[in-house]
Amino acid sequence: MNKLAGKAPTSDVALEDIEIELFVRALKLRHGYDFTQYAPASLKRRVLQLAHAQQADTVSALTTRVLHDAEFLPVVLEGLSVPVSEMFRDPDVFRALREQVFPVLASYPQINIWQAGCAHGQEVYSLAILLEEAGLYERTQIYATDFNEAALRHAQEGIYPAREAQLWSRNYLAAGGSHTLADYYSARYELIKLDQRLRRNVTFANHNLVTDEVFCEAHLVLCRNVLIYFSDPLQDRTLALFRDSLVRGGFLCLGTRESLDFAASAGDFMPVDAARRIYRLGPRSAGMD
Amino acid sequence: MASPQAIVIGCSAGGLTALELLFAGLDAALPLPVAVCCHTGASTVDLMCELLAHHATLPVEEARERSPLRGGVIYIAPSGYHLLVENNRRFSLSVDGRVSFARPSIDVLFDSAAEAYRDTLIGVVLTGANSDGAAGLARIREYGGMAVVQDPDDAEVPTMPAAAIARAGADHCLPLADIAPLLNRLCLP
Numbered sequence: 317m318n319k320l321a322g323k324a325p326t327s328d329v330a331l332e333d334i335e336i337e338l339f340v341r342a343l344k345l346r347h348g349y350d351f352t353q354y355a356p357a358s359l360k361r362r363v364l365q366l367a368h369a370q371q372a373d374t375v376s377a378l379t380t381r382v383l384h385d386a387e388f389l390p391v392v393l394e395g396l397s398v399p400v401s402e403m404f405r406d407p408d409v410f411r412a413l414r415e416q417v418f419p420v421l422a423s424y425p426q427i428n429i430w431q432a433g434c435a436h437g438q439e440v441y442s443l444a445i446l447l448e449e450a451g452l453y454e455r456t457q458i459y460a461t462d463f464n465e466a467a468l469r470h471a472q473e474g475i476y477p478a479r480e481a482q483l484w485s486r487n488y489l490a491a492g493g494s495h496t497l498a499d500y501y502s503a504r505y506e507l508i509k510l511d512q513r514l515r516r517n518v519t520f521a522n523h524n525l526v527t528d529e530v531f532c533e534a535h536l537v538l539c540r541n542v543l544i545y546f547s548d549p550l551q552d553r554t555l556a557l558f559r560d561s562l563v564r565g566g567f568l569c570l571g572t573r574e575s576l577d578f579a580a581s582a583g584d585f586m587p588v589d590a591a592r593r594i595y596r597l598g599p600r601s602a603g604m605d
Numbered sequence: 606m607a608s609p610q611a612i613v614i615g616c617s618a619g620g621l622t623a624l625e626l627l628f629a630g631l632d633a634a635l636p637l638p639v640a641v642c643c644h645t646g647a648s649t650v651d652l653m654c655e656l657l658a659h660h661a662t663l664p665v666e667e668a669r670e671r672s673p674l675r676g677g678v679i680y681i682a683p684s685g686y687h688l689l690v691e692n693n694r695r696f697s698l699s700v701d702g703r704v705s706f707a708r709p710s711i712d713v714l715f716d717s718a719a720e721a722y723r724d725t726l727i728g729v730v731l732t733g734a735n736s737d738g739a740a741g742l743a744r745i746r747e748y749g750g751m752a753v754v755q756d757p758d759d760a761e762v763p764t765m766p767a768a769a770i771a772r773a774g775a776d777h778c779l780p781l782a783d784i785a786p787l788l789n790r791l792c793l794p
Contacts, residue, residue, distance in 0.1 A: 329720070329748065357689040357717040358699040400702050541700045544670055544686075573683050573698055578671045 335375035336363050342382045347389055349463070350526050351396060353550035359396070366395035390466055397464045401438045402483060403497070405540075406572050407490035410446060412592045413536075414492055417567050418450050421535055427456040430534040430561060432525060432554075433542035434460035437471025438484075441500070442491075443538065444514040449494050453517060459532055461523035468520050474510035481508050525554045534561045540593075541571035548578055555581045559597060568595045606751050609792050610725035611637050611674060611690075613718045615711030615741070617644035617733035619761030621656065623781055627731070628661035628679060630785025635663060637792050638674035640690065642682045642714045644707050644737070650683040657681070670698045682709040689717035705737040715741025724749030727791065729784065731755045733765025739772035746773055751791075753777045753784060 340359070344350045351359060363375060370391070372378050381388040404410050421427050427447075434440050440460045447453040462468050481497070488497040501508040523531065525542070537558045543551050558568055559581060568585055570593040576582040585595035616623055620643040631639075645653060650667045658665040661679060668680035668688050673695045682688035686698040688709050704710035715728050715738060728745040730738045732755060742752050752775045757763035759780040770778060777787060 355689075355691060355697045357691050357697055357720070358687075358701065361699075361701065361713065361716070400700055544698045544700070548671070571700075573670060573686055575670050575672075577669070 332364075332375065333360075335379070336360055339363060339375050339379045339382065342379045343392065346383055348527070349389075349393065349524070353526065353547045354545055355547055358545055362396050366392065369395065393464045394466050397435065397462075397467060401435055401541075402480065402487060403438045403442045404484060404487035404491045404493075405439070406592075407487045407492075409540075409569065409572060409592045409594070410442060410487075410491035412589045412594055413443075413569065414446055414450060416589055417536060417569075417594065418446075418452060420565075420567070421456075422450075422452060424535055425455065427452060427536075428532055428534045429456060429458045429536045429538065430532060431458060431460045432523070432537060432539040432558070434462050434471055434520070435464070435467050436476075437467075437474060437520075438476070439538065439540065440471060440518055441474060441510045441514050442488075444518065445488070445493065445497075445500055446491070448514070456517055458518045459534075460518055460520050463522065463524035463526075465522060468522060472515070472520050474512065474515065475507055476510075478503055478506050478508050525557065526550065530557060530561045532561060533563055534566060535563055536567045536569065537562060538569045540569065541574070543574055544571060551578075552580045555579055555584075559584050562597045564597060564599065566597045568597065569593060570595070606724045606749055608725065609637060609727050609751070611694075611718065611722045612639045612727045612729065612788060612792070613690075613715055613745075614639065614641045614729040614731065615643070615715065615733070615738035615765070616641075616731035617707075617735060617737065617762075617765060619732035621645065621653070623731045623755070623761065624657055625660040626781055627785050628657055628663070628665070630782075630789075631662050632789040632793055633662040634677075635789065635792055636676040636794070638676055639663070639679045640668060640674065640682070640688065640696075640714060640718065641679060642688060642709045642711045642738075644709070644733070645684060650681055654681055668696045668698075670696055672696050682714065684709070687713040689713060690721040691717070692721050694721055705735060707735070707737050711738035712741035712744075716744045719745040719748045719750060722748075722750065726750035727753060727788065729753045729755075729788075730766050730769040731781065731784075732760035732762050734762045735764060736768035736772070738765060739768040742769045742775075743773035746776075751776045753779075753787065755784065756780050 485497040500511045586598045588594045654665045665679045689697045728742045754775040755766045757767040
């Protein structure tokens with residue numbers, strides 16, 4: 317039955333873990349970026365990928381550069397945040413926002429939306445388009461935040477590979493868009509650039525969910541596929557931050573595979589559309605408004 | 606290897622049919638968690654769980670982030686996300702870039718599970734049209750776990766099991782019909 321008896325090479329895997337721990341510690345001590353509360357398995361993959369991309373023989377070689385090479389920090393932050401997204405990713409979520417959340421937002425004279433972890437901005441523009449089409453954008457302020465400066469700059473530019481446009485156009489229509497996505501971008505060579513009018517009410521800002529505090533009063537917080545990278549305590553901290561930022565009855569939208577099952581503050585958020593992970597902040601302790 | 610504590614399975618083209626047969630053959634008293642990464646293209650994880658549950662002797666669920674892996678349950682990776690096992694033996698998900706053109710990627714599941722379960726993990730590679738899973742299976746063996754590969758001659762699409770054997774070797778290489786009986790033998794007390 318043992319058709320092949322393969323070899324079982326040995327390697328000092330424990331050493332790799334030690335190196336990663338030291339790398340993360342160096343990043344925190346030297347630059348104040350704290351990844352110690354990230355879910356370890358994905359973080360490890362990212363660090364190893366970064367080492368591979370930098371042609372570093374060991375993770376320790378990265379650590380040396382973290383300590384001594386100031387220009388290396390942005391490279392590390394970009395490598396550890398790996399922001400992958402699409403416009404109108406999970407179109408039914410955007411449809412649900414339009415149909416279930418916007419009618420409530422419409423009752424406010426001024427609407428504040430916090431997009432936490434906006435990465436390269438695909439969702440910011442998606443949201444702006446939806447609000448525009450719903451006639452709400454003029455009185456909306458979107459705060460789009462991320463800890464990665466390079467990602468924020470990219471988000472501001474709104475330039476993406478043209479090969480994405482086809483999928484994004486399909487997503488847009490599935491989300492219930494009432495025009496065509498092409499109305500919102502111009503294409504040149506292999507790139508598309510989103511209409512910069514779409515960001516007239518967007519403030520891009522550096523904010524780190526790990527270390528920074530409440531900075532606005534929001535009617536809707538969008539934070540999709542960010543908490544999946546956080547350990548339980550950091551997830552709890554972040555949800556508390558969202559709770560403290562939201563107005564009473566404000567909305568929270570998470571990624572469709574994210575779960576509040578293990579969150580201490582799960583009881584604060586009432587599901588509005590459980591499948592699409594849209595929640596509403598419940599009544600707070602008595603006497604508060 | 607030490608007494609097995611978890612099974613991870615990877616497959617792509619032809620995988621759904623193979624999983625149906627495999628799950629039908631697993632003993633209902635199997636005390637280990639079984640985590641599965643199957644590239645399915647369009648079908649949603651809900652639909653996949655439902656289809657597989659018709660044939661399975663064990664409950665079939667979507668793998669949810671932060672959930673502990675429980676014995677006697679088959680977990681399916683949701684489409685569009687990498688599925689990982691943390692060292693505390695709970696699932697996590699990621700939307701990092703595709704690995705071997707795939708998300709979920711078998712390598713990602715296998716690598717992380719290998720770390721969490723070390724020499725108590727069994728990795729299984731079935732039919733498929735690419736080489737995802739080969740590196741992960743090598744990782745499992747590196748940690749002292751066991752590699753089980755469907756005989757490429759028996760597979761609907763031989764590429765994936767052939768790539769796994771070429772890269773990682775195998776402790777057992779056998780036809781699909783013999784894999785469930787092997788797992789039962791290895792894992793039942």
